[in-house]
Ligand SMILES: NC(=O)C1=CN([C@@H]2O[C@H](COP(=O)(O)OP(=O)(O)OC[C@H]3O[C@@H](n4cnc5c(N)ncnc54)[C@H](OP(=O)(O)O)[C@@H]3O)[C@@H](O)[C@H]2O)C=CC1
């Protein structure tokens with residue numbers, strides 16, 4: 001299958017690498033010049049659970065010309081509209097587009113560029129990091145849940161599931177993926193912004209009663225807003241899932257900590273707690289914790305001069 005990875009940071013490199021090794025024709029697309037030049041010169045280097053190096057093509061999105069069978073979107077949320085614009089020329093009549101970004105609201109953005117029959121929405125618990133330009137750190141295992149947003153698209157989507165599974169990506173076709181997307185948003189909504197603001201690991205943050213009050217209140221706000229938009233969400237089950245994730249990832253600094261604190265980059269806050277705060281306002285549901293957390297992250301972005 002011919003596949004573009006649109007956004008080839010940490011996660012794009014993981015998916016691109018695994019699909020390339022499984023024998024697909026894969027092209028990475030990105031705009032980070034040092035990363036592009038490093039991969040062109042030295043190949044993509046893999047470290048972590050295994051060591052490898054592959055000569056995989058990479059280019060700027062607007063340089064891509066050949067329509068693809070599949071495009072996997074892996075930009076940061078705020079880069080998504082620009083990426084979709086930049087790849088318009090390689091979106092053919094039957095090109096499937098799979099979104100695995102964290103956060104909420106991406107479907108509405110993608111629909112502006114891609115016909116619904118070709119859109120697959122999903123969520124992943126795979127992880128990845130970048131050691132530097134051209135070097136991806138791949139550790140542990142994960143999975144993907146995805147669904148065609150067009151109810152008639154299941155059969156075609158199953159073909160994509162097969163291709164991803166041949167690459168070991170552990171993918172399930174989910175007949176109702178939206179609650180899983182919200183559940184992952186609850187994980188990010190309770191850990192990413194809080195650990196970035198408090199400058200701590202997930203385990204350090206989840207260790208106090210005060211922090212757990214914040215966690216429970218954020219989950220409650222997400223569930224109230226999600227349910228009001230018609231998504232079936234079980235607050236107790238989500239809480240258990242968040243607590244379990246916090247235990248497993250206790251040593252980890254969430255990606256928003258890496259973005260804001262370690263690399264002084266803009267965060268995805270507007271697509272996590274910020275998205276719930278905005279939706280809550282629209283629906284008349286109070287979300288004071290999501291509002292305040294979003295404002296504090298914005299304020300920190302201002303302090304750092306990146307907003
Ligand atoms: N990392 C993870 O473990 C997981 C991430 N996700 C989600 O997947 C999506 C992609 O995340 P992820 O792969 O981590 O994102 P990265 O930050 O690794 O990469 C995203 C983009 O940011 C730019 N970029 C990254 N690092 C630098 C740098 N040092 N200097 C300049 N530009 C840089 C590149 O885009 P450009 O140069 O074009 O601006 C790159 O394509 C997000 O929605 C994330 O929340 C989901 C599950 C796990």
Ligand SMILES: CC(C)(CO)C(=O)C(=O)O
Pocket residue numbers: 102187188191192245249252253254255256
């Ligand atoms: C580690 C985890 C699961 C929790 O925030 C994550 O998704 C991230 O770092 O973005």
